[in-house]
Amino acid sequence: MSTVSEGLDGVVAAVTNLSQVDGEAGRLIVRGRDIEELAAEFDFADMAALLWDELAPGPVDAAAIRRDLGLARQRAAEFLPKLLPAARGLSPIEGLRAGLALFSDTDCDHLLLCAAAPVFTAALWRQGQGETPIAPNPGLGQAEDFLAMLTGAQVDAGAARALECYLVTVADHGLNASTFTARVVASTRAGIVSSVVAALCALKGPLHGGAPGPVLDMLDEIGDLDGVQPWLERQFAAGERLMGFGHRVYRTRDPRADVLKGVVADLRGGPNRIALAEAVEAAILAQLAARYPDRRLDTNVEFYTALALEAVGLPRELFTLAFAMGRVLGWTAHIFEQEQSGRIIRPASRYTGPVPAGRILAAVAG
Numbered sequence: 001m002s003t004v005s006e007g008l009d010g011v012v013a014a015v016t017n018l019s020q021v022d023g024e025a026g027r028l029i030v031r032g033r034d035i036e037e038l039a040a041e042f043d044f045a046d047m048a049a050l051l052w053d054e055l056a057p058g059p060v061d062a063a064a065i066r067r068d069l070g071l072a073r074q075r076a077a078e079f080l081p082k083l084l085p086a087a088r089g090l091s092p093i094e095g096l097r098a099g100l101a102l103f104s105d106t107d108c109d110h111l112l113l114c115a116a117a118p119v120f121t122a123a124l125w126r127q128g129q130g131e132t133p134i135a136p137n138p139g140l141g142q143a144e145d146f147l148a149m150l151t152g153a154q155v156d157a158g159a160a161r162a163l164e165c166y167l168v169t170v171a172d173h174g175l176n177a178s179t180f181t182a183r184v185v186a187s188t189r190a191g192i193v194s195s196v197v198a199a200l201c202a203l204k205g206p207l208h209g210g211a212p213g214p215v216l217d218m219l220d221e222i223g224d225l226d227g228v229q230p231w232l233e234r235q236f237a238a239g240e241r242l243m244g245f246g247h248r249v250y251r252t253r254d255p256r257a258d259v260l261k262g263v264v265a266d267l268r269g270g271p272n273r274i275a276l277a278e279a280v281e282a283a284i285l286a287q288l289a290a291r292y293p294d295r296r297l298d299t300n301v302e303f304y305t306a307l308a309l310e311a312v313g314l315p316r317e318l319f320t321l322a323f324a325m326g327r328v329l330g331w332t333a334h335i336f337e338q339e340q341s342g343r344i345i346r347p348a349s350r351y352t353g354p355v356p357a358g359r360i361l362a363a364v365a366g
């Protein structure tokens, strides 16, 4: 009888040369380079060049991608008159989902998908504030242009660099839930837009990319250092999960947490609750260690994502959309890889329902 792996723990479902998550060592390698090094040196276009190399059609050097992304942001802005009226009343993440779904699988390319995420996010947010969209500036980098389109103000260079660093840090991470979703849909040959929209739907959930907004809610509720223990006791009594902690693969600290903690530390001028966050983190880790002595639960990327994105000046309602702005790079690279080399992804299930009288059921059926 085949073994059932609920949640597919430990199942290797794809062969990739894009990224490797070493859960024991707490190490993330993207195409042969450690994430710490990439976060320090790369911007979004450099990361695109790294991930799309030998996979994507068209130029894959960073300078050409930087230029083409700027032009693609202008192409994406042409869809706003269609998107904005349709997105009234939707949350920002639902609005982004609607926006990406406007594209055609036959006409849209990976550059337009990557460019649309910041253009749509900024315009959707401004619409919610009663403001009109700001046109993209193709001469700016991805993060700086996003912040300019969002705020309409002069962008602080430190904030733009911090956001580039964030986008690079979260761009790819093995076969996480959203990337797996992208590969499943790509394996059916549904097309790049369908695959990316499906991935965004998976990212939306609070157990995946929806966690950082609730991390800030948690810090707000805790308030100050005296509030940590009573709040934790209430959470555990209610059986709630603590956002920003635990991971399917890491049995140690998520290396991206420290990269982003460094981003927060460098942005001391902005809203910055690093002292409270460190105290909350230490208290939560102690409680998790006491409650789950056999299962190491540590800080994941989302905890310091919340602080980094807050320090950059983003409203918490946009945190998952910012994650999508970075992760769309990994999704598109995995979609290309899946389309080039993968078989249709079709696992089996074990049936536990009733069987017609007189029939014997095979142990595992599709």
Ligand code: ACO
Pocket (backbone or CB within 6 Å): 007, 176, 206, 207, 208, 209, 211, 240, 241, 242, 243, 244, 245, 246, 247, 248, 249, 292, 295, 297, 300, 301, 302
């Ligand atoms: N808070 C409280 N308890 C937890 C947490 C947490 N954050 N994480 C795991 N646990 C508990 C589980 O409930 C489980 O307890 P049980 O055996 O009594 O049911 C036990 O620890 C073991 O859980 P795991 O097998 O380690 O967790 P799993 O791999 O199924 O889930 C996940 C991983 C979804 C990330 C989980 O840790 C979680 O819900 N974390 C909070 C949400 C979060 O931060 N998500 C972002 C993850 S990073 C990313 O996706 C970008």
